[in-house]
Amino acid sequence: MRGLLALAARSAWHRRFALSLVVLSVALSALLLLAVERLRHDVxxxxxxxxxxxxxxxxxxxxxxxxxxxAVFRLGQPTNTIRWSSVQALAQDKAVAWTVPLSLGDAHRGFPVVGTTADYFTHFRWGARQPLVLAQGRRFEGVFDAVIGAEVAERLGYGLGQPLVLRHGGGELDSNDHADKPFTVVGILARTGTPVDRSVHIGLAGMEAIHLDWAAGVPLPGLAVPADQVNQHDLSPKTVTAVLVGLKSRAAVFGLQRRVAEFEAEPLMAVLPGVALDELWDAVGQAERALVLMSVLVGAVSLAGLVAVVVTALEQRRRELAVLRSVGAGPSRVFTLLALEGTVLGASGALLGALAWAIIRALAAPWVQTRWGITLSGGGPRPVEWLLLGSVVLAGTLAGLLPGWRAYRLSLADGLTPRGS
Incomplete structure (x- = not known):
């Protein structure tokens, strides 16, 4: 058997160019399967x-x-706001333990600005109910204090004491900014891998202060309130974008949701984060399935190429197989040899694809985190990914069965008889 394997290895080396292309195509399919699965999981x-x-x-x-x-991912623009009186009424509901108002709409160099209260740092949780932690500095206290996320600090090179100029709306700074009322970085949050890292947090009083001399999204001509005079005005918020709500008992969630829907002062709605996420996955599910289907199709094409290469090579290897038969290799052994070739090609492609994905993931992870705020998890393949790699190897084995069966059926006389005789 060792001699047969050595002969098969020499034969494969003789056909190394064609087989290398097959391995690369299988590796591409394995890479796509692993990338789509890991990205789907990490997102x-x-x-x-x-x-x-x-x-x-x-x-x-x-x-x-x-x-x-x-409200959570800072994606898109809010279509409407809710009155502060409604927030106060909500906070007084008997089922509510705490509320965290959020005011959105401004930005700093492309990073969203979140106006909120100090309760944000007390009650906001991420991951497995982990609290926010300050890596440097303190929470905001003054009107023009700002606490920035880890990604903001890293990408812009900001530290404590850094002045910030906010812009009305998203994008980079331009003439439509709040340069007359700069903020100062007083705290930097530890990295969370969530949209918090890409946010600038200020107090609701600060959000109100920079809009004292603004109306309908533009500065009022002839009216300018200097930064040192904002405390002479009422800085109580008039409206906010959304409110995060914590309940005393989870059993009260549907009752409060109904009361919010029936709120008479203005039309409001309350959503459960988990339910909203399920709706989001339903909305993007079709695209997700399309990516998976594309990966499967690439894999099928790769395996079809494997079959085509091996079957085509059989016509050139008929004498080789006949020699194997003549030195004592039975049909079953020839069949096994050809099937094993498909297994080795599939395993080589799966290994190469997994290695390529590990390299791409390591190189692309910082960019993906910066650009999209998605943390690509490290470590070895997860159970599902091992299953995908195993399916690639198994598919390679199955792809080798057809040429193996053809080789099995080749007779010794057919292989030794010259063509045309």
């Missing part, structure tokens, strides 16, 4: 870990997914 994990311990998210009546996206 879900990152979204699920963005907020925990929050029972309801309350905002103006809109879509549940839309409310979740801009």
């Amino acid at each position: 879900r994990e990152n979204f699920a870990s963005a907020v925990s311990g929050t029972d309801l998210i309350v905002g103006a009546r809109t879509g549940g997914v839309q409310l979740m996206l801009y």
Whole structure:
């Protein structure tokens, strides 16, 4: 058997160019399968870990997914706001333990600004109910204090004492900014792998202060309130974008959700974060399935190429197989040899694909974190990924059965008889 394997290895080396292309195509399919599965898993994990311990998210009546996206993930723009009096009424509900108001809409160099209260640092949870931790400095206290996320500090090179100029709306700074009322970084949050890392946090009083001389999204001509005079004005918020709500008992969640829906002062809605995420996955499920299908199709094409290469090579290897038969290799052994060749090609492609994905993941992880806020998990393959790699190897084995069966049926006389005789 050792001699047969050595002969098979020499034969494969003789056909190394064609077989290398087959291995590369199988590796590409394995790479795509692993990448799609890991990205699908990590995106879900990152979204699920963005907020925990929050029972309801309350905002103006809109879509549940839309409310979740801009309130938690800072994606998109809020279509409406809710009055501060409604927030106060909500906080007084007998089922509510705490509320954290959020005011969105401004930005600093492309990073979203979140106006909130000090309760944000007390009650907000991420991951497995982990609290926010300050890596440097303190929480905001003054009107123009700001606490920035880890990604903001890293990408912009900011430290404590750094002045910030906020812009009305998203994007980079331009003439439509709040340069007359700069903020100062007083704290930097530890990394969480959530949208918190990419946010600038200020107090609701600060959010109100920079808009004292603004109306309908533009500065009022002829009216300017200097930064040192803002305390002479009422800085109580008039509206906010959304409210994170924690309950005294989870059993009260549906009752409060109904009361919010029936709120008479203005149209409001309350969504459960888990339910909103499920709706989001339903919405993107079709695209997710399309990616998986594309990976499977690439794998099928690769395996079809494997079969084509091995079957085509059989016509050139008929004498080789006949010699094997003549030195004592039975049909079953020839069949096993050809099937083993498919297994080795599949395993080589799976190994190469896994190695390529590990390298790409290591190199792309910082960029993906910076650009999309998605943390690509490290470590070895998860059980599902081992299953995918095993399926690639198994598919390679099955792909080798057809040429193996053809080789099995080749007769000794057919292989030794010259063509045309």
